Amino acid sequence: MTFLDWGYILDALPDLLRGLGMTLVVSFLAILFSLTLGLIGCALRRSCFKPSGYAVAAYVEFIRGTPYLVQIFFVFYGLPSLGLTLSIFWSGVLALTLWASAFHIESFRAGLSSVSRDIHNASSSLGLRPWHHGLFVVLPIALRSALPSTLNTVVGTIKNSAYLQAIGLVELTFVAVDRIAQEFRSVEMFLSICVIYLAVILGISALGHRLEKRLNRPYAAR
C-alpha cells in the first residue's frame, strides 16, 4: 500500500462524478430559486408597504445570524412535525435556497441603492415610462454593481451544498466520506474532491469575471 494509489482514485472516479452531478443539480436548482426569491424579496424590501420590508429584513438577519447546518436540520427534521415532509433532495434544495436568497436580497438591494437619484431624475425628465425607466436605465446599472457579490453567493451556494451530506444527500462530499468509511483511503479521496471542488469553483469564478468585464465594457475608460 503506497501513500498515494492512483489506481484507487481511478476506481472511485465514476462514483465521485455521480456525486459531483448531484452537487451540481442541487446547486443549480437552488441558485435558480434563490435568484428569483432574491428579486422578489428585494422588491418587497423596497416597497412602500413598510411591514413587508421589515419582515424581509428580519428574515435576512435571521438567516445570516444562524448556522447553516442548523437550518438544514430544521428543514429536514423539524418541518415534518409541522406537517411538511420533503425528500432529502428537496429539503436540501429548500435549505440552500433559503440561505442563498437572504444574501441575494442584500446584494440586489445594495445594487439598487447604488443607482443615484440623479439617474432616476434624468431618465424621468427624458420622458421614459416607469417600466422602461426601470428596465432599461436602472436595472442595468444596478445589476452591474450587484454582480460581484451575487457571483460570490452563487459560488457560496455550490460550496454550501457540501453541508447537505449531513442529512444524507449523496453528493460529492458524501461519496468521499462514505468511501473512506469503507476503505480508509482518506488521502486519495480528499485529494480528489479538493481538486474537483477547486476546478468547479475556480471555473465559475473565471466565467463570472468574464461576465463582469463584459458588462463593464460600455463604461470602461477610453
Next chain:
Amino acid sequence: MDLLYEYRIFLLAGLLETLKMSLVVALGGTLCAIVLTFGVTSKPTLLLRISFGLMELLRDLPLMVTVLLVYFMLPAAGVSLNPFWSCCAAISVWGGANGAQILRAGLASVGNGQRETAAAFGFGPLKALLLITLPQAMPVIVPPYVGLLTALVQATSLGSVVGAQELLRSGQVLIEQTTIMRGGSPAYLVYGSILVVYFTLCTLISVIGGRIERHFLRPYARGAEAKVGAKVHAIEATISTSA
C-alpha cells in the same frame, strides 16, 4: 417547552462546549490570520506564493470539506486529536485565511505616505505597523472582522459532524433519545431553539462589534464613515458568503 426545561442541564453543557469552542476558534483564527498576513504582505518570494496559495485554497474549499479533511487526515499524518480539537484546528485555519484577507485589505487601505513618513521619522517596521498603520487600518478591519467572528461562532456547529459534543450534537442526541419516549419528534422545537440561541449569540457579537467600530471611528469622525463604508461592505459580503 417542557422538554427543553427537563433536559436543560444537558443542553447547557452543550452550550458551554460551544462557547468554549467559539473562544478557542476566535483566538486560533486570529493567530492564524496574523501569521498568514505576514506571509501575504511579504516581499515577492516563495513565502508570498505559498501563503497566497494556502489562502486561496482554504477560501475556495467548502468549510465542511476542510473540517472533514482535518478530521480524517490528521491520523494519516500521525497526529491524533479528539473531535473537539480537530474541529477547532480546521475552523481556525479557515478563519485564518479569511482573517488574513481582511487584515491585508485593512493595511492596504492606509496610504503609502503614512509608512514613508513613519520611516522618515525613524520608526522601525514593527513600531510603524503597530503605532501608525494599524490604528488607521482599524476602521476598515473591525466591521468585516466582527462578521468573521460571527461566522466562526456559526461554524462551531460543524463540530456535530465529526462528533464533538457541542450544542447541535446535544440537540441531536436529545431528539434521538426522546422521540420514541414521547411518541413524536420534538425536532422542530429543539432545532428551532438552537437557531434562536445562535442568533442571540451572533447578534450580541455584532452589537459589541458596533461599539468597538464606533470607538475606532471617533478620531476620524468627520466624513470618515462615508469613506470607509463602501470598502467595508464589499469585504463583509465576501466573508459572509464564503462560509
